[in-house]
Amino acid sequence: MGATRVAIIGAGPAGLFLSRLLGQTWPGARIDVYERSEPGGTAGFGIALSDRTMRQLAARDSLVADRIGRLARPLSGVELRMPGGRLRYDGFPVVAVSRGAVLAVLTEEARAVGVRVHHGHDARADELDADLVVLADGARSTHRTARAAAFGTTVRTGAARYIWLGTTADVGDAATMFFVPTEHGPMAAHAYSCGGGLSTVVVELDDGTWRRAGLDVACRADGAPGEIGAAGLALLDDVFAGQLGAGLVSNRSRWSRFDVVTNRRWSDGNRVLIGDAAHTAHFAVASGTTMALADAMALAGALREHDTVTAAFDAYERERRPAVARVQRLAGPSMRWWETYGRRMHLPPAQFGMHFITRTTAISYHGLRRRCPTRIAEAEAAYRRTDGADPDAPARHAVAEPFTARGSRLPHRLVGVGASAPGSSGAGADVPCLVPAARLEPLPGGPRQGGGEWAAGTQGRLLAPGPYPLRFVALAAPDPAADDDALREVAALRRRGVDGVLLLPGRAGWWDRIVEFGGRVRTEVGVVVAGCVPMDWSTDLCRDPAVDAWPTRIHLALVSARLDLVAQWPRRATELAPPEAPDELG
Structure with a gap:
């Protein structure tokens, strides 16, 4: 098909990479990406991509893969640090890279093929004049929620509390997991160094520990719901900074509980879901960005190969559902393990x-x-x-x-x-x-x-x-x-x-x-x-x-x-x- 007007809501990896691929496929089309955040305003620190993902990305867009690869930090394994010692498991290669750097690359390369990226624009799907509307606005997509019955959306919220933070420490060439008993209860952090910028630290606590530590207290009157304040950051510093070698940094970081998103259908009329808006998998299996990029490649290919939006959406969903179901099947036990890790630290x-x-x-x-x-x-x-x-x-x-x-x-x-x-x-x-x-x-x-x-x-x-x-x-x-x-x-x-x-x-x-x-x-x-x-x-x-x-x-x-x-x-x-x-x- 040859859509002439494409609107993409959400300038994350899924939306931006799709816009670039569609710009390459339809050079004369009007492709707009709408992002409510200002440029550089995205929260978060690092993302991890497997070797397989990098190979697939290189096969589809060698320029983007090369630019991301040059910014990334290779990690060769996983290291556990606990009171009884350290254990390293090699043979799990990934690359870690700043999320902001990836978005900057994807934005530049999308604009290079004629895509118009509008930051600070809270688009309304019903008001967009487009042949095709792509909802790529994340796990808590308001546009998907507005049509939850049509998509058959189910959201199951996990039990643990987690927060994405950063640190200036170089954690090394392994994704490192810290398990620390405290007076409040067991605490754990996933940490990994990225290529340039801050290293990523995800702190994950069971609900009881989170409350006993006082981290459920609102940080300040003008803060966003769940946003960590100075006292909370200082408490986590006391637990982890000595182990990391540097203090923790917040970037409007908020406490959350992970939402497992599934949808019975990924399209409705001329609207289609991709990335976290369509499905999520717990971050412990490092597959969120991987699935987002794979969705973008599959949807771009289906739109190129089919004559109608409906046929393209059906082909995209047929291709991606088995792989997504597999990742979600694997992510479920991992998520439950992290929700209960403190019960086996003995x-x-x-x-x-x-x-x-x-x-x-x-x-x-x-x-x-x-x-x-x-x-x-x-x-x-x-x-x-x-x-x-x-x-x-x-x-x-x-x-x-x-x-x-x-x-x-x-x-x-x-x-x-x-x-x-x-x-x-x-x-x-x-x-x-x-x-x-x-x-x-x-x-x-x-x-x-x-x-x-x-x-x-x-x-x-x-x-x-x-x-x-x-x-x-x-x-x-x-x-x-x-x-x-x-x-x-x-x-x-x-x-x-x-x-x-x-x-x-x-x-x-x-x-x-x-x-x-x-x-x-x-x-x-x-x-x-x-x-x-x-x-x-x-x-x-x-x-x-x-x-x-x-x-x-x-x-x-x-x-x-x-x-x-x-x-x-x-x-x-x-x-x-x-x-x-x-x-x-x-």
Whole structure:
């Protein structure tokens, strides 16, 4: 198609890059970008872009990619700093660059192809004379909200409080995460150096810590809602400045809670959503700008290749939805991990680090071993030490390690579910040949599930050597939004004398949910967690290095302190909904 009038609301990366691409495609078109902020008035500090994003950007617009690349700072890994020490995970390359510098480049290059960029202009979509109106005005888009029913907008607000700040400190060549216990509660910061300008520091706190520290108090009468004042900045300086090596800087920085935005449709008539206005993913997976640039490339391509706005919008959405859904699927567990990090800071550093680096399924176990083998080996040794095994003994599959709880001791971590649970045949040198060390037996009269003797709510016992049988209750891992309620229920069960929970298989994605929820139960409530696996888990030896086979999934869940026991469910893997395969980002 050949639109002659294009209006783009929002001069962020999505809107500006789209305007440049459309200016290249339609040299004679009138393309206007409207931004309510004045030039240079955008808040924020740095953004991170993966190597993959930079390659895609170079393939589409080598000039813009080259200019951004020359301004950027390469980072090669992630470093965790906590009271117990430092852990570095290399093999996660990104480039970090000042957000202001990126916007300046994109503005210049958009104007170079004839785009008119209007700063300080709060445009009204209904008043614009345009063939095509692009809503690129961010996660809290007022124009999208005005048509929320048409777009099918859903916004879920996260629990944690966060704020973007800066520092003059050079944090080094790694994205660095600081975890600090304070008198108010646990505090954490994500920090990374950018190419030129201030380094970025994102402080993230749970709501209780935020309130106890007095950071919920309004800073001044003329300040924007949530804007941090001198007292709040000084408090955070006391916590982090010594670790960073310099003080913190505010740029009209405000406390916020992250909004997870989804839309059932990305277009309505001649209006279309891109970037954060269409979808968001928590900043901990560093994908916001990546998705914005990818949206711009896809929409520009669809408009170039189709004859009508409707056909172009449909093609754009078909292309981008799967990738966006994938990122949002990975970002959800990461966001929930950051909302609750303080509840697992008691873990040994190596296991805390393993818990952090595996908070999503973005990277397979083999990918982790390839990128940071020393860190993974340390976590496996720390796992073996928890039950008195020799940490210097040859490494073996985590399920083969002994387990002790409430006076009961098992020679390994595999248990049966019901009297007829089959044994493990074992296949391959890395997979142990085990017969269940004990049996989980339901008590008479409880609910039953087809194909097994356990269903949600079933009570039973772990028949293991010890002073008394351990009491278990079967649960289905809840939807993420119901995690806190479910955790309170587990805590109540513990007070009533229940020793552990059996997490049951279920709908698609059940394994990832078991592992995530099990990790929270184990570290926050302190009961024993047994996760169900297929009866033929040991023979599912997928050799695709990008996909974790069942033995590897189980090993990772145990080593990362998310499960204690593996319960062999009396169904084969092909009879259960498959888990979602790891999908590496970057």
